[in-house]
Amino acid sequence: xxxxxxxxxxxxxxxxxxxxxxxxxxxxxxxxxxxxxxxxxxxxxxxxxxxxxxxxxxxxxxxxxxxxxxxxxxxxxxxxxxxxxxxxxxxxxxxxxxxxxxxxxxxxxxxxxxxxxxxxxxxxxxxxxxxx
Amino acid sequence: xxxxxxxxxxxxxxxxxxxxxxxxxxxxxxxxxxxxxxxxxxxxxxxxxxxxxxxxxxxxxxxxxxxxxxxxxxxxxxxxxxxxxxxxxxxxxxxxxxxxxxxxxxxxxxxxxxxxxxxxxxxxxxxxxxxxxxxxxxxxxxxxxxxxxxxxxxxxxxxxxxxxxxxxxxxxxxxxxxxxxxxxxxxxxxxxxxxxxxxxxxxxxxxxxxxxxxxxxxxxxxxxxxxxxxxxxxxxxxxxxxxxxxxxxxxxxxxxxxxxxxxxxxxxxxxx
Numbered sequence: 001x002x003x004x005x006x007x008x009x010x011x012x013x014x015x016x017x018x019x020x021x022x023x024x025x026x027x028x029x030x031x032x033x034x035x036x037x038x039x040x041x042x043x044x045x046x047x048x049x050x051x052x053x054x055x056x057x058x059x060x061x062x063x064x065x066x067x068x069x070x071x072x073x074x075x076x077x078x079x080x081x082x083x084x085x086x087x088x089x090x091x092x093x094x095x096x097x098x099x100x101x102x103x104x105x106x107x108x109x110x111x112x113x114x115x116x117x118x119x120x121x122x123x124x125x126x127x128x129x130x131x132x
Numbered sequence: 133x134x135x136x137x138x139x140x141x142x143x144x145x146x147x148x149x150x151x152x153x154x155x156x157x158x159x160x161x162x163x164x165x166x167x168x169x170x171x172x173x174x175x176x177x178x179x180x181x182x183x184x185x186x187x188x189x190x191x192x193x194x195x196x197x198x199x200x201x202x203x204x205x206x207x208x209x210x211x212x213x214x215x216x217x218x219x220x221x222x223x224x225x226x227x228x229x230x231x232x233x234x235x236x237x238x239x240x241x242x243x244x245x246x247x248x249x250x251x252x253x254x255x256x257x258x259x260x261x262x263x264x265x266x267x268x269x270x271x272x273x274x275x276x277x278x279x280x281x282x283x284x285x286x287x288x289x290x291x292x293x294x295x296x297x298x299x300x301x302x303x304x305x306x307x308x309x310x311x312x313x314x315x316x317x318x319x320x321x322x323x324x325x326x327x328x329x330x331x332x333x334x335x336x337x338x339x340x341x342x343x344x345x346x347x348x349x350x351x352x353x354x355x356x357x358x359x360x361x362x363x364x365x366x367x368x369x370x371x372x373x374x375x376x377x378x379x380x381x382x383x384x385x386x387x388x389x390x391x392x393x394x395x396x397x398x399x400x401x402x403x404x
Binding site (some may be wrong): 034066086111128 | 210224325
């Protein structure tokens, strides 16, 4: 009985935790979609709710294809910093890279990614601006 | 005047105010009930006042509203279907265990449909009460004080603490005679994403179809700003987030600030 309880606690702790490895894997796939245009991975990267709010999977895929495409082999590993949300089972992640060039200077987007677990896997559920 | 005001009150309380869809809600989220609009002042725009969960362990600062001279425009960078409660919930996840956030960081949220869309319904929603210092312009941004602001600061009326505890002056709010931008500004954030899609902004607009705030959104911001200035005449400026530090926020909203000021002028206000 005690053993079962320990196993149950271990399993439930894992269900609500995330590791650097999982986060790296998510953002590698994310880059594959956004930079490599591998839109077949969209369901593995984004939650259903995200895709609905982005106008649906088809519209989002078409939007992704408008972004500049790079060969995936040349991509550096994404630099991600992330933390667990204080209240809910979610994680807030930020890319170290800046997004766009403006007047020759980098302008950080200032966005955070909201990550949740869907069917046991980390997925991007939305973004949020950098209030502080 | 009184009859007009009464009629308006009856109309506003009879009509459904804002149906908050849960497309963008978190699992297990139940929308909070929508309360009647704030009775004050209805001349320009009604303001919804929801009840937000707050983190009672978080510290926050209070100020006399006369300390505020600037309205700072933001976008939430979420989808436009996010609700004010969603934003509050996300902000309650912010900070650290030792220094968590108290509640939604903005003083007002503007719920607005993108041009050409009919949903969500337009609405202005109160966020953090005006007398509570917000968290929106950047925690390391310090600004010069006006004479009025210096007088209020010197009189010890800007105080910090936690719910249920005694509040006291926190001298870290002022450095070299300059005060934290969050103390002298309020954040007005349009719910939605007005920056182009990029590697850091997957919910942005396609570059071939730039997304600007709708005419209705511009009008709501102008009405809200003017209504605030009528009650708090020290609020004389409208600025935007990227004027305070390097960020994409508020996207194309900064392109329409001139239109917002012109509209506000039409309502009898003057912003620089």
